[in-house]
Amino acid sequence: MIVARTRDELAAARKDLRGRVAVVMTMGALHEGHAALADAAREQSDSVIATIFVNPLQFGANEDLTKYPRTLESDLEILEERGVDVVFTPTPEVVYPATPVVTVSAGPLGDVFEGSSRPGHFDGVLTVVLKLLHLTQPDVALFGQKDAQQLAAIRRMVADLDVPVSVVAVPTVREPDGLALSSRNRYLSERERDTALLLSKALKTRDAVAGRALFDGAPAVLDYLERVDSTTFEAAPDGDLLVIAAKVGTTRLIDNLPLHDLSTHKDTP
Numbered sequence: 720m721i722v723a724r725t726r727d728e729l730a731a732a733r734k735d736l737r738g739r740v741a742v743v744m745t746m747g748a749l750h751e752g753h754a755a756l757a758d759a760a761r762e763q764s765d766s767v768i769a770t771i772f773v774n775p776l777q778f779g780a781n782e783d784l785t786k787y788p789r790t791l792e793s794d795l796e797i798l799e800e801r802g803v804d805v806v807f808t809p810t811p812e813v814v815y816p817a818t819p820v821v822t823v824s825a826g827p828l829g830d831v832f833e834g835s836s837r838p839g840h841f842d843g844v845l846t847v848v849l850k851l852l853h854l855t856q857p858d859v860a861l862f863g864q865k866d867a868q869q870l871a872a873i874r875r876m877v878a879d880l881d882v883p884v885s886v887v888a889v890p891t892v893r894e895p896d897g898l899a900l901s902s903r904n905r906y907l908s909e910r911e912r913d914t915a916l917l918l919s920k921a922l923k924t925r926d927a928v929a930g931r932a933l934f935d936g937a938p939a940v941l942d943y944l945e946r947v948d949s950t951t952f953e954a955a956p957d958g959d960l961l962v963i964a965a966k967v968g969t970t971r972l973i974d975n976l977p978l979h980d981l982s983t984h985k986d987t988p
């Protein structure tokens with residue numbers, strides 16, 4: 720596995736990759752969910768590039784970028800085990816040699832649900848995703864269904880800006896009790912982890928009203944539990960996706976459940 724830290728190292732490694740190339744973008748702190756992305760990439764392509772970059776542009780002023788978990792050594796081990804060919808681990812200076820003046824706007828998708836509590840977050844995500852697509856030149860890019868709004872925004876960017884890449888969604892990986900894997904789960908105490916199960920339990924009701932009731936008197940603050948259209952993230956009574964966000968202690972967690980087309984979504988909390 721080649722570890723590229725600069726643009727030149729990445730370009731040299733990319734030139735040697737043959738066949739269909741897949742990219743898996745991460746911010747590190749890898750867990751089984753990321754491993755599933757790498758496995759799916761391996762299955763669907765001849766060569767796999769993974770990126771590890773904690774993107775400052777997608778962190779809000781009140782979000783502590785320096786506190787984001789950084790576990791590079793074990794991340795590289797996981798990626799090597801999964802048969803990744805090239806890992807791009809740039810510094811912020813490599814990705815942003817100058818403060819970007821032109822950035823990608825997520826439009827209305829960036830203002831609702833996760834976007835309303837994290838203003839500018841999806842603009843930052845789309846900007847770095849587009850840059851990393853340009854730098855890695857993949858045929859296919861894989862993203863987790865867990866971050867459904869991010870996935871919708873990336874799909875929309877790829878369609879609206881004619882980006883020549885196929886976007887593939889990989890189902891959420893869950894613990895046996897239903898908890899969706901997330902880098903943030905490491906912040907939960909044992910007690911909070913129990914409380915966090917409320918998210919997947921609420922989704923399991925497949926009904927926003929019944930799901931919300933589970934939070935009555937619970938030691939968690941529900942932000943939203945809504946049925947939405949998975950492409951626009953507009954609330955819709957017959958929407959195909961149930962989305963949830965809640966704060967457990969100081970940790971904000973998100974999860975979702977596709978409601979239609981269950982044959983293509985193996986995701987059941």
Ligand code: PAF
Nearest residue numbers: 744745746774844847866
């Ligand atoms: O999902 C993530 O880890 C990040 O938002 C991504 C797609 C790597 C962009 O920084």
